[in-house]
Amino acid sequence: MKLFLVYLAPFITSTGGAEKVCCDMANAMIERGHDVSILYCYGKSGTPFFPLDKKIQLCNLMALHPEKWKGQLEPKLPKTQKIIREVLRVASISWAHGWEEDYFGKLIRSDLTEMLQKEQPDIIVCNWPKEANYLINYVKTSVPVITRFHFGAQILALNSSPGSKRACSKSQYVSVLLQGDLTYLKKYIPDARGIVIPNAVPQYKEIQTVLCKEKAWYTIINIARLDKHSKRQHLLIEAFAKLSQKYPQWRVELWGSDWNKKYKKELEDLVAKYNLENRVLFKGVTHNVLEKNLAADIFAWPSAYEGFGLAMAEAMSAGLPVVAFRSCQAAREIVGEDCGILVSDGVNAFSKGLEELMANREKRVQMGASAKKSMRQYAPNKIWDAWDRLIMKERE
Structure with missing residues (x-):
């Protein structure tokens, strides 16, 4: 099975939990016999902070046509678009996200389409709802999409753009991390097929902190x-x-x-x-x-x-x-x-x-x-x- 993990952010420069989980998932799926690629979006190519199996292919969307970005490290909203977004934010965070995603969705649609045609994945796993929005509503991919919530649904589902909510409803599944997230997912995106899969936590066998000893500090x-x-x-x-x-x-x-x-x-x-x-x-x-x-x-x-x-x-x-x-x-x-x-x-x-x-x-x-x-x-x-x-x- 060819998996395409989509993380449209400066993946290689970030050191957060979501980036670690993405790398861990890619490594685990390689171990289980899948062919895995990670799609990220940054003005420079490189390797991530966290360990990644050498068999995993890193695909940089901005490296596809670098002349398009004119030296930018990340896709940026023009000043006028930012002003409109912030005005919308006063009324609704969801609307503000929708305005921004509409701009970027149109901007990267052709690049995403070209990348999918090149990679031919069997399954796409989006690490954020906005990525599902780009792929489902702008690219209109026919490849099955699973959308992940790395953040609490109480906030993420509430504030997601209208397009992201539609994309979640069209996703094969929306994976959330906690049982309580299902309640909020159902409240804000009623048609989404929610499933709880927590993060993987390393097990350290017999290794444990030494809490019983006297210490200087x-x-x-x-x-x-x-x-x-x-x-x-x-x-x-x-x-x-x-x-x-x-x-x-x-x-x-x-x-x-x-x-x-x-x-x-x-x-x-x-x-x-x-x-x-x-x-x-x-x-x-x-x-x-x-x-x-x-x-x-x-x-x-x-x-x-x-x-x-x-x-x-x-x-x-x-x-x-x-x-x-x-x-x-x-x-x-x-x-x-x-x-x-x-x-x-x-x-x-x-x-x-x-x-x-x-x-x-x-x-x-x-x-x-x-x-x-x-x-x-x-x-x-x-x-x-x-x-x-x-x-x-x-x-x-």
């Missing part, structure tokens, strides 16, 4: 891009500041891309305000997430919303207990009451949740062991076998 870790509205690392810093004097052997490590320089500066100023420069550390991007988790003691997850929370799940699989907000759907579904502390919204509640684990090593050990065990349900073989069955079902 104990570490609260967060692994996520620095993002003010979704990841909200400022809440972690504020919460830790309330505890820093009482627990002088504890520190915070923030791992992840600092693409939002303005927000990073806000975080640095916040750290300086509390004189925590030596105890709240900005560590950047890492290729070895497991190593960082194994050296930590608590995984802090102050996110407002997540598609799945893969970084959190990987930390749990390594044996770390979690502190997260109950209002985050992913945390509610993934973090059992014996695996971590779910708290109400607000800095004070998050601080109390952290302290509950910081003050009690035995609880950290017990919850860490439970967290590790609970991640077995997301073992890669189970998840990728589910995808393989779905793909083969379409072949039949």
Whole structure:
């Protein structure tokens, strides 16, 4: 079966969870005997941040006719189109997305058509609804399309453009990550054929964080891009500041891309305000997430919303207990009451949740062991076998 994984973004330069999942899926499908290509869209060709089997073909849409893009790294809206989009956004985010997608759909339609004719895939897996919109409504492909939601349907289905919603309705399936997503998918895109396939979470066998030993430093870790509205690392810093004097052997490590320089500066100023420069550390991007988790003691997850929370799940699989907000759907579904502390919204509640684990090593050990065990349900073989069955079902 020839699979075409579509990710129309700067795939090779991104270090986020969606890019990792795309690479993991491509590798897993190659192992199961499929022929796999990944279609991305960027002004330069290259290899992704995450490991990718050499048998997987990378197809760059912008490399098909580079003269068309005049040196751009990404397709961009003209200034007048941006103004119209932002005016529409005041009335409806969905309409704003629709305006933008209509422009890009017409812009890349011929290139997408040419690429499909060249590659001749049997199944297309779109990583976002807008990609399904381009392929189904603009290219009008007859190839079966499966559309993935890497983000919570509560937001993504609500704010998707009218064209993307129609494309989801025409897709063979729409794959969501959490059981709760099906409710929102049905609410906002009633005709979509929803199916729940969670993200695959690495299993580390007997490897586990060493939470029971005495240490010179104990570490609260967060692994996520620095993002003010979704990841909200400022809440972690504020919460830790309330505890820093009482627990002088504890520190915070923030791992992840600092693409939002303005927000990073806000975080640095916040750290300086509390004189925590030596105890709240900005560590950047890492290729070895497991190593960082194994050296930590608590995984802090102050996110407002997540598609799945893969970084959190990987930390749990390594044996770390979690502190997260109950209002985050992913945390509610993934973090059992014996695996971590779910708290109400607000800095004070998050601080109390952290302290509950910081003050009690035995609880950290017990919850860490439970967290590790609970991640077995997301073992890669189970998840990728589910995808393989779905793909083969379409072949039949």
